[in-house]
Amino acid sequence: MREEKQVRVSNAVRNRLPRYYRYLRLLLDDNILRISSSELSKLMNVTASQIRQDLNCFGGFGQQGYGYNVKYLFGKISDILGVNEAYTAIIIGAGNLGHALSAASTFVNRGVILKAMFDVDENIVGNEINGLHIYSMDELEAYVSENRVDIAVLTVPKNAAMETGERLANIGVRGIWNFTGVELKLENRVTVQNVHLGDRLMTLCYEIKNNNKSNKDDMQ
Amino acid sequence: MREEKQVRVSNAVRNRLPRYYRYLRLLLDDNILRISSSELSKLMNVTASQIRQDLNCFGGFGQQGYGYNVKYLFGKISDILGVNEAYTAIIIGAGNLGHALSAASTFVNRGVILKAMFDVDENIVGNEINGLHIYSMDELEAYVSENRVDIAVLTVPKNAAMETGERLANIGVRGIWNFTGVELKLENRVTVQNVHLGDRLMTLCYEIKNNNKSNKDDMQ
Structure with a gap:
């Protein structure tokens, strides 16, 4: 620039x-x-x-x-x-949502480079999903200290959300894209973007109830 | 009321x-x-x-x-x-995203009742995911004519989005929750709520770039 x-x-x-x-x-x-x-x-x-x-x-x-x-x-x-910043991201949680996100063009289309996935399930650790290696959660700190990780995409179950958020804040990840629905109380140590899909489902229900034949994006 | x-x-x-x-x-x-x-x-x-x-x-x-x-x-x-309207929904596309959505508390917490899933893959048709029967896409019209379906959650691949949207509009589904990223040109015959997850990823990148330590929800 x-x-x-x-x-x-x-x-x-x-x-x-x-x-x-x-x-x-x-x-x-x-x-x-x-x-x-x-x-x-x-x-x-x-x-x-x-x-x-x-x-x-x-x-x-x-x-x-x-x-x-x-x-x-x-x-x-x-x-x-920040599309030209070449931000890097990891996905925490290799379940269905993590899997779906890893396959999406969402990241590459915005200049964000997906690097790896993490999961607690030792049965899938070591596997690859859409070209991404699945690491054990035990390796998270070591991985982040050795690799630039700007963003963590959090798709873990609700009961693991807070603890994982803490760990991510402690190791200095800059942003968390939080799909857990749990409010992470991290006192602004990290930038958090919360996804609440249900909020938009409710907007849809409202439009149906009011018989509005609209076609709307998230932020319209 | x-x-x-x-x-x-x-x-x-x-x-x-x-x-x-x-x-x-x-x-x-x-x-x-x-x-x-x-x-x-x-x-x-x-x-x-x-x-x-x-x-x-x-x-x-x-x-x-x-x-x-x-x-x-x-x-x-x-x-x-419209939480008290007991709206019913089906999920079109039983891939990872459909799978993840079917497991989420997103629907039940908003009073929306998930009824069934649909997919083109005959290998999984007839199976159940999280208690939802997977029907063949060939059965869509018949199913909707016999069951009240207010909302269709669209998680099909991009290239199938428009055609599926057409079919849903034709059979009188009232709302489409569109995860495909494809703009459905349905001339306001149906209420469409488009989810563009990537938009929020960009908001996160913007906040990181500007070093804002914020904690934000979708619509904040």
């Missing part, structure tokens, strides 16, 4: 940026290099004024009416979101 | 209600029946004025300084979110 000027964004914009990232990537895949805020608005189902508010601070918009430079904007948002 | 007065809420509040539901449930589990907005504020890590704005329209708050009636508020929010 040449002009390294840190762009500060509000929480609301920060939460929406990944969605822009996704749509801009699809546009680039289709070789669309310019898009107006009104076209992007239709595509993403948000108002054009919202888009202008969200994106204008990043630059990349040409003359009035000429639209955004998709590549520039995509690069800018990638930088802001 | 006695006084059936439909409460209209904004999208932002609707998205936050499931989180209130979760915390109020934990309070009830601990037998806490009254809570002030400032206590709830500390617990949930949002401002007390936000809480008052979000919840005061539902009632359930006592005298000034006496706090919210947790049970009343929980019941009210449950009603609004």
Whole structure:
């Protein structure tokens, strides 16, 4: 990144940026290099004024009416979101969810490199899942001291969540992506992103109950 | 529900209600029946004025300084979110993600009843996963015509997403919880809630990059 000027964004914009990232990537895949805020608005189902508010601070918009430079904007948002940092991740818990996540394009599409999995079940330790070696949980501290690990994806059972979170905080992992549904009380020693899938199931139920025929993403 | 007065809420509040539901449930589990907005504020890590704005329209708050009636508020929010509708759901795709979801308390905790799973793989059709029978995809239309199915949880591979979405819309399923990452173009015939896990992974990367030691839920 040449002009390294840190762009500060509000929480609301920060939460929406990944969605822009996704749509801009699809546009680039289709070789669309310019898009107006009104076209992007239709595509993403948000108002054009919202888009202008969200994106204008990043630059990349040409003359009035000429639209955004998709590549520039995509690069800018990638930088802001840390896509180019080559963050590395491990998955803790090689059950069904861990398995599903290891197969997903979720990580590679965001520049995050999956390195390994960990589990307590000695019957599967040593195996590979989707190219990832399964280590024993006993090896966690040693592994992290010898390998750069930025993110731990936590898919362990509820009763193991807190203890595992503690261990991850102690060994200096920077971020925990927490799928356990348990609130990790780590006093802000680590950045934690909690996934509560059930919250979105409830949003769906609400929409059904109110007979809204909508098509909504997580953060809309 | 006695006084059936439909409460209209904004999208932002609707998205936050499931989180209130979760915390109020934990309070009830601990037998806490009254809570002030400032206590709830500390617990949930949002401002007390936000809480008052979000919840005061539902009632359930006592005298000034006496706090919210947790049970009343929980019941009210449950009603609004459709928890008491006994919605039924099927899971389409019995792979790792479908498997993980079928085991999760996600559904039962929100009053949604899981009925069955469907898959194209004839090797697993007829099996049971976590008490759910796996039907062949060929049986989908017949099953839905004979059983009430409100929600379909879509965990099929990307290349099967659109076709399966079409079929679900045609047979009159009311809501699709879409884990495929593919945008279903169903022209608002069905309510669709899209899960984009990668969006939240990016939020986590952003927080790491900016060295924010935060602990955030999906919609915060």
